[in-house]
Structure formats: structure tokens, C-alpha cells
Amino acid sequence: MSDARARVLGVFREESSERLDRIVEGLLALERGAGPDAIDAVLREAHSIKGSAGMMGIHDAHDIGHAIEEVLATARADARLAPGLVEPLLHATDALRRAVAGEAGLVQDAVAAIARAASGEAAAEMAEAEAPATPALPGEGTPRPSMRVEAAKVDRLLDAVGEVVVHQRRLEHVLSEPGDGRRHDAAQDVLARSDGLLDELQDAVIRLRTVPISSITGPFPRAVRDLAAAHGKEVRLTTTGTGIQLDRVILEGASEAIVHLLRNAVAHGIEPPGERERAGKPREGRIELRAQRRGDRVAIEVRDDGRGVAPELLGSADGPEALATLLARAGMSTAQSVTAVSGRGVGLDAVKHHVESVRGSLEVASEPGRGTTVSLLLPVNVALVDALVLERAGILFAVPFADVSEVIRVAEPLSLLGRPAVAVEGEPVPMADLVAVLGGSGPPVPTAPPAIVLARGSRRAALVCDRLVGEETVVVKRLGSVLAATPGYIGGAIMGDGRVALVLDAQHLLSAATDRPAAMPAAEPEAARRTVLVVDDQFTVRELQRSIMEASGYSVETARDGREAWERLTASEGVALVVTDLEMPEMDGLELLAAIRRDPQMSSLPVVIVTSRAGAEDERLGMEAGADAYIVKERFDQQALLDTVGRLIGR
Amino acid sequence: VTPLHLLVGIGDERYALPIQEVGEVAPVGELTPVPGAPRAVMGVQNLRGRVVAVVDLGAVLGTSTPAGRRAVVVVEDAGDPVALAVDTVVDVGLVDAQPGDDMDAPLTGSAVVEGRLVGVVDVRAALRLARGAA
Numbered sequence: 085m086s087d088a089r090a091r092v093l094g095v096f097r098e099e100s101s102e103r104l105d106r107i108v109e110g111l112l113a114l115e116r117g118a119g120p121d122a123i124d125a126v127l128r129e130a131h132s133i134k135g136s137a138g139m140m141g142i143h144d145a146h147d148i149g150h151a152i153e154e155v156l157a158t159a160r161a162d163a164r165l166a167p168g169l170v171e172p173l174l175h176a177t178d179a180l181r182r183a184v185a186g187e188a189g190l191v192q193d194a195v196a197a198i199a200r201a202a203s204g205e206a207a208a209e210m211a212e213a214e215a216p217a218t219p220a221l222p223g224e225g226t227p228r229p230s231m232r233v234e235a236a237k238v239d240r241l242l243d244a245v246g247e248v249v250v251h252q253r254r255l256e257h258v259l260s261e262p263g264d265g266r267r268h269d270a271a272q273d274v275l276a277r278s279d280g281l282l283d284e285l286q287d288a289v290i291r292l293r294t295v296p297i298s299s300i301t302g303p304f305p306r307a308v309r310d311l312a313a314a315h316g317k318e319v320r321l322t323t324t325g326t327g328i329q330l331d332r333v334i335l336e337g338a339s340e341a342i343v344h345l346l347r348n349a350v351a352h353g354i355e356p357p358g359e360r361e362r363a364g365k366p367r368e369g370r371i372e373l374r375a376q377r378r379g380d381r382v383a384i385e386v387r388d389d390g391r392g393v394a395p396e397l398l399g400s401a402d403g404p405e406a407l408a409t410l411l412a413r414a415g416m417s418t419a420q421s422v423t424a425v426s427g428r429g430v431g432l433d434a435v436k437h438h439v440e441s442v443r444g445s446l447e448v449a450s451e452p453g454r455g456t457t458v459s460l461l462l463p464v465n466v467a468l469v470d471a472l473v474l475e476r477a478g479i480l481f482a483v484p485f486a487d488v489s490e491v492i493r494v495a496e497p498l499s500l501l502g503r504p505a506v507a508v509e510g511e512p513v514p515m516a517d518l519v520a521v522l523g524g525s526g527p528p529v530p531t532a533p534p535a536i537v538l539a540r541g542s543r544r545a546a547l548v549c550d551r552l553v554g555e556e557t558v559v560v561k562r563l564g565s566v567l568a569a570t571p572g573y574i575g576g577a578i579m580g581d582g583r584v585a586l587v588l589d590a591q592h593l594l595s596a597a598t599d600r601p602a603a604m605p606a607a608e609p610e611a612a613r614r615t616v617l618v619v620d621d622q623f624t625v626r627e628l629q630r631s632i633m634e635a636s637g638y639s640v641e642t643a644r645d646g647r648e649a650w651e652r653l654t655a656s657e658g659v660a661l662v663v664t665d666l667e668m669p670e671m672d673g674l675e676l677l678a679a680i681r682r683d684p685q686m687s688s689l690p691v692v693i694v695t696s697r698a699g700a701e702d703e704r705l706g707m708e709a710g711a712d713a714y715i716v717k718e719r720f721d722q723q724a725l726l727d728t729v730g731r732l733i734g735r
Numbered sequence: 736v737t738p739l740h741l742l743v744g745i746g747d748e749r750y751a752l753p754i755q756e757v758g759e760v761a762p763v764g765e766l767t768p769v770p771g772a773p774r775a776v777m778g779v780q781n782l783r784g785r786v787v788a789v790v791d792l793g794a795v796l797g798t799s800t801p802a803g804r805r806a807v808v809v810v811e812d813a814g815d816p817v818a819l820a821v822d823t824v825v826d827v828g829l830v831d832a833q834p835g836d837d838m839d840a841p842l843t844g845s846a847v848v849e850g851r852l853v854g855v856v857d858v859r860a861a862l863r864l865a866r867g868a869a
């Protein structure tokens with residue numbers, strides 16, 4: 085194939101792909117009762133694909149396009165498309181997509197199916213007389229002229245512009261020294277002028293890398309429709325704000341995540357039609373894909389009006405980011421037994437991980453019975469970051485502004501649970517030496533040192549440094565393969581004086597500064613990790629306790645009732661402590677406790693009872709049966725459980 | 736395989752790097768240490784607008800203190816440039832390497848150049864060691 089033909093073919097395929105998306109969009113609108121305008125729009129797109137395919141000599145695509153066009157031409161004459169034709173037309177559109185991609189031998193089936201459906205509908209038509217509804221096809225403006233550029237070329241351009249900016253900064257630095265008279269002044273003048281232009285150039289190149297969100301949403305309405313049908317549900321997807329532009333790399337990566345969220349919303353969020361009716365909701369569930377700016381980020385939200393997240397999970401998560409973490413964890417640990425609760429979390433871990441890898445975050449908000457909103461918060465572009473520059477141990481660090489909630493001076497250090505902290509707006513926030521959190525060491529910080537407070541969701545940490553240097557917009561570059569496994573950095577940036585500043589990964593620093601195990605100087609040897617067996621018939625309680633204890637460095641196993649726990653305990657050694665509920669099927673907590681106390685090997689195994697029975701009598705019964713501690717769920721707080729466990733197995 | 740090698744000096748030792756591995760040679764720049772990085776990584780430096788990790792080749796090969804590193808030999812690792820720091824770049828020359836066995840350092844063999852024993856560096860193995868040695 086000649087280069088020229090390959091190039092034209094590439095353009096044809098890209099164009100057709102957009103047209104195919106519009107055909108599907110139009111057909112779905114028609115299915116919902118859209119009027120003759122929608123028929124015209126679909127007809128136009130099919131006609132264009134047919135025409136181009138004919139010129140390119142792609143006969144299959146031409147013939148299928150022609151068949152679609154014929155049906156629509158008839159529909160236009162009638163001013164309505166028979167509802168039964170949407171399905172076969174969608175199938176034909178799929179076939180057309182494959183034909184455009186180069187697949188052959190699809191024509192006969194596709195054309196025959198359309199013809200069959202069309203003749204069937206024509207017969208049914210006689211008996212039927214139905215007034216067509218007429219909402220218009222969702223907004224479809226005339227496209228502005230555009231040019232297709234290979235993405236890698238834009239990246240190279242951005243690199244080159246970045247270099248020029250660095251040289252410009254160096255020149256500014258040189259000229260900022262006192263100099264000799266008029267020529268020096270003139271040079272500064274020229275520099276100042278080129279500075280503005282350079283900013284504009286850099287902005288323009290960065291904008292070149294951005295594409296509208298709508299460039300990936302084309303297949304979504306169809307996907308949601310098919311998925312809903314497969315689950316026996318009725319679901320309608322609406323999209324708003326998809327004209328917002330994002331960095332191509334970020335958006336491409338997010339595409340899969342969005343599909344996943346849509347899938348979860350259909351499969352686990354929206355209830356079956358009957359259940360919805362009983363709950364007083366319309367049969368048809370709604371999913372809204374909405375994009376909006378939030379500060380310097382873009383929020384892409386998938387909102388459904390389904391059953392919402394289970395109340396017991398909601399209660400145990402402090403804020404939208406914590407709920408996302410909890411659901412992600414729940415989904416990961418129960419992939420084999422999907423329930424309504426864990427279902428919302430399936431694959432959410434991967435979504436969360438991806439979003440965080442591009443410096444974004446994931447939030448989940450939910451109202452039981454009313455619906456769930458999952459938000460991907462994404463930075464607008466990857467390369468350019470507004471950052472706060474600071475110095476510690478002679479090293480320059482840059483922190484993205486988006487992650488800094490405030491800058492403070494640490495006059496009076498406090499202690500929070502035995503660890504350093506500082507009061508920020510009256511609340512204690514864990515505090516650490518920046519260089520120590522990263523795994524290095526440095527000379528002591530000055531008295532009353534400055535500190536930056538990092539914040540993401542409800543998580544905060546203060547990191548102490550030697551000196552604040554200033555604000556700078558930096559181009560973030562990779563640190564390379566040798567440092568890929570070193571945590572705490574998203575890259576490096578070249579400063580005006582040519583030095584390299586390390587760009588910090590706030591997500592990692594927050595975990596390292598706030599999680600106890602990570603803040604310890606050295607990881608504990610694996611053998612010293614104590615195993616806790618959590619026994620509870622409620623999935624959410626098990627998972628909550630698991631997450632709390634794993635975060636504190638314990639290894640956790642779970643059992644659904646006393647019998648399962650007993651089987652685990654008798655199968656092998658290694659469990660250092662049991663945390664159990666009282667009321668459970670098969671074998672309850674007291675029976676389990678009695679069995680443990682009777683067994684000569686296990687009689688001294690510590691057992692903590694966590695229950696919703698708050699009566700003093702129950703507590704007495706529990707303690708008499710030999711429980712080492714008794715925690716009531718209503719009074720339940722993480723620290724009480726951790727303190728109790730720590731006291732019993734000596735940590 | 737071309738026997739052309741870049742000869743470098745680290746402390747009192749001489750080493751040879753296969754010339755096809757070498758992208759460029761540059762002076763050591765101003766280093767930014769990276770807390771938490773593997774032990775052999777001296778830091779990152781600005782190499783003509785790129786941010787490049789600088790690995791102490793001496794530490795990887797188990798010789799001498801890093802005090803004398805004045806030059807870097809830039810090699811490619813998984814698509815990223817990596818700077819290997821040495822004391823001096825001596826020469827480019829033909830090195831008739833004798834494959835060695837039972838060597839614990841990341842060397843593919845040794846040779847005698849102008850009466851001196853020269854270790855031939857296995858760049859891939861050296862980079863693996865640099866990444867791993869915390």
C-alpha cells in the first residue's frame with residue numbers, strides 16, 4: 085500500500101468512526117421518540133460514509149452504508165422510523181464499523197437483516213397508527229475546520245518549548261545580576277517581551293494536547309443500552325459538559341475507568357424495573373455522565389438514581405474520598421462473591437489506582453435508596469504544574485499547589501497519639517520531617533520551621549522543611565527507569581538556575597506521614613506480623629475491621645461465622661487473636677469462645693468480642709465466658725479496637 | 736560485536752564500556768540528591784534540559800568512594816537516559832575482551848590495554864544492580 089493511500093485510509097477511518105458514533109447516537113434518540121430531524125442526521129452520516137467508502141473502493145462498507153441509507157430514506161418519507169428497526173440498524177452499524185476497519189464478508193448478513201426487519205415492519209405498519217413524539221436530536225453543531233496531527237509530534241514540540249522556557253529563565257537569571265548600562269537594559273527589555281510570547285507559545289502547545297471529553301464518549305450510550313438490556317433493566321444515559329477539554333493522555337487513560345463506572349452503575353446501582361416501581365421511582369433508571377470544572381481539575385461524574393451504597397458502609401466512611409477507598413477495598417477482597425455492596429467496588433481499585441497515577445483522585449457520594457455519584461477528579465494537563473518550591477537538607481522540592489492547603493510556621497509542636505503533630509485551624513495534624521518521610525535524612529530543621537500542609541479529602545499532614553523558595557510553574561519530567569521504584573516523586577523539574585527540583589507525590593507523602601507503619605523508620609520483618617482472625621456474618625463489618633487492622637500492620641483473615649472460624653483455628657496455627665461478633669448463624673460468638681477456652685492448645689488465645697448488644701448483662705456473660713475484651717459497635721471507634729488488640733498481643 | 740570500547744577510570748581502576756552502549760559523555764552537573772533512592776544513585780542532574788538519574792558506577796562495581804566522580808557516561812535504560820558517573824574518560828580504543836567466568840561484579844570479561852588490566856562492564860547488569868541495591 086502506498087504511503088498516500090495509507091494516509092487517506094487513516095483519515096477515512098477516523099472520520100467514519102466519528103460519523104458512526106453520531107449514527108448510533110441518532111438511532112438511540114429515535115428509539116426514544118426523536119423526530120424527523122434525527123432521521124435526517126443519521127441519513128446524512130450514512131450517506132457520507134457510503135460515499136467515501138465508494139471512493140476508497142471499500143465495497144463492503146459502501147454496500148452496508150447504502151442499505152442503512154435506504155431504510156432511512158423510507159423513514160424520512162414517512163416522517164418516522166418504525167421502533168422495531170432500531171435494533172437491526174444498530175447491528176448494521178456495527179457491521180459497518182467492522183467493514184470500515186477492513187473486515188470483509190459482512191454485507192450479506194447485514195443487508196438481509198435490515199431487509200427482513202424493514203419488510204416485517206412494513207406489514208405491521210398497516211395495523212398501527214401512532215403519533216410520533218418530536219424531541220430534537222441532542223445538539224450537534226457544524227464542526228469547525230480541524231487538522232489531524234500525530235500525538236507524538238505534539239509531545240516533541242512540547243519538550244522543545246519546555247527547553248526554550250528553561251533557557252529563557254536562565255537568561256533572566258543572568259540578566260538579573262547588576263550589569264553595565266544601556267545594552268544590559270536593552271537586553272532585559274527584549275527578554276521581557278519574548279517572555280510573554282513564550283508563555284503564549286507554551287500555552288498553545290499544551291492546548292494542542294487537549295481534546296474534548298466528547299471524543300471518547302461516542303460509544304457509551306450504546307454500551308449502556310446493551311448492558312441494561314443484558315441485565316433486564318431499563319436505563320437511559322445522558323451526558324453533559326463533555327465539551328470540556330482534557331489532556332489527551334489523561335483522557336485516554338480515563339476512558340476505561342469511565343466505562344467501568346458505567347458498567348457498575350448499570351449492573352449494581354440501578355434496580356430492576358419492578359423494584360424501582362415498588363420504591364416509587366420511574367421504571368427507567370437514569371445515569372448521568374457529567375463533566376465540570378472544579379478548581380484546576382475536571383470532575384467527570386457518573387451519577388445514577390439507583391439503590392445507593394449500603395448505609396452501614398456509608399456510616400463507616402468519613403467523606404467521599406474515604407468512601408471510595410473503602411469500596412475499592414471491598415470490591416477487591418470479594419471478587420469471587422459479588423454482592424450488592426461489594427459489586428459497587430468491583431474493579432474500583434484499578435480505577436482508583438489509575439486516577440491517582442495521573443495525580444487525580446476518586447470520590448464516591450451516595451444516598452441510600454436515592455443513588456450514587458462516583459467522581460473522577462482529573463488534572464487538566466499532565467506536563468505543566470503550578471508548584472510551591474521549598475528547600476530541605478539542601479535539596480529543592482516542588483509540590484503541586486493543588487495539594488497544598490496551607491503554609492504554616494511551626495511554633496508549638498504538639499503530640500498526637502505519641503507522634504509529632506501541629507495545630508492547624510485548631511485541629512491537630514500529623515507532622516513529619518519532609519526528608520525523613522521520603523526515606524532520607526538531613527540536619528536538624530531551624531527553630532519554628534516552615535511547614536506545608538498537604539490535604540487530599542479528609543487526609544492532612546504537615547511536612548517540615550528549612551525554607552520556602554517561592555512559586556513556579558514547572559514542566560514535570562520523568563525521573564527515569566532507575567528511580568521508577570522510588571516512591572514519593574512524580575518527576576523532576578528544571579528550575580530557572582538550571583538546578584533540578586524533585587516534584588513531590590502528595591498522595592504518597594500523605595500516606596507515609598499519616599499511616600503508622602509507613603511512618604516507622606524500617607519495615608517490620610514479615611515473621612513479626614501478627615495474624616488477627618475477624619469473625620462476623622456481615623460483610624461490611626468484616627471488611628471495615630480488616631481495613632483498620634491491615635492499615636496498622638496486622639495480617640488479617642476473616643470468617644463468616646463461628647463454625648468457619650473454628651475450622652480455620654483447628655486447621656493450622658498462626659492466629660494470634662480473634663475478633664468476633666456475638667450473633668451469627670451456625671455457631672455464635674459465645675459458642676466459639678467456649679470452644680476456644682475448652683481446647684487445651686488454644687485456651688489462652690486472646691478473644692475480643694465486638695457486638696451490637698450493649699447491655700451490661702451481655703457484657704458480663706461475655707467476660708464470664710472468657711472474653712479478653714468487649715467492644716460495643718455503637719461505641720465503636722477504630723482507635724479503641726486497635727488499642728485493645730495492641731494491648732492483647734503486645735504491640 | 737565491535738570491539739571498540741570507551742575506557743574510563745574510577746579510582747585506580749580502569750574499565751571499558753562497549754561503545755554501542757554509550758550515548759554521550761558529559762561533565763557531572765550540579766546534583767540533586769534523591770532521598771529514598773537506591774544506594775548507587777547519587778542524584779539527578781540537568782543534562783541539556785533533561786532530568787537524568789546519575790548512578791555511581793564505582794559503587795555498582797564495588798570500588799572506591801564517590802569523591803572523584805567528574806564525568807558521566809550516558810547510556811539508555813528502558814528508553815530513559817541514565818548517567819553513569821566515573822572519575823575520568825580516558826580514551827576510545829579497541830579492546831580484545833576475554834570472556835571471564837565466576838565474576839561477581841557486573842563484568843562480561845577482562846582485557847589488557849597498554850599493560851593494564853581492564854574490566855569490561857556489562858551495562859545491563861550494572862543498571863539492574865543500580866536499581867536493586869537500596
